[in-house]
Amino acid sequence: MDFEAVPTLAIIFGFVSFCVYMDYRVKILKARASSNGTELEAVNRKLEEKTRNLEERVRVLESIVTDKKYRLEREIETL
Numbered sequence: 001m002d003f004e005a006v007p008t009l010a011i012i013f014g015f016v017s018f019c020v021y022m023d024y025r026v027k028i029l030k031a032r033a034s035s036n037g038t039e040l041e042a043v044n045r046k047l048e049e050k051t052r053n054l055e056e057r058v059r060v061l062e063s064i065v066t067d068k069k070y071r072l073e074r075e076i077e078t079l
Contacts, residue, residue, distance in 0.1 A: 064070055
């Protein structure tokens with residue numbers, strides 16, 4: 001058996017193994033990225049809905065506070 005080819009075969013085997021491993025890692029990272037994207041979209045939708053609800057509540061409170069009758073009642077209470 002020719003032992004001079006062993007180091008060359010070891011280098012080739014190592015390189016091929018490394019390429020296979022890196023391909024596996026890329027596939028795993030792509031899968032994680034796509035699943036995180038859908039989760040983030042769901043969270044984003046919930047936060048947008050909360051924001052709309054809070055904006056509506058602020059509009060209602062602003063209309064109450066700026067109402068003349070409300071201000072008059074508050075002034076009467078403070079007297």
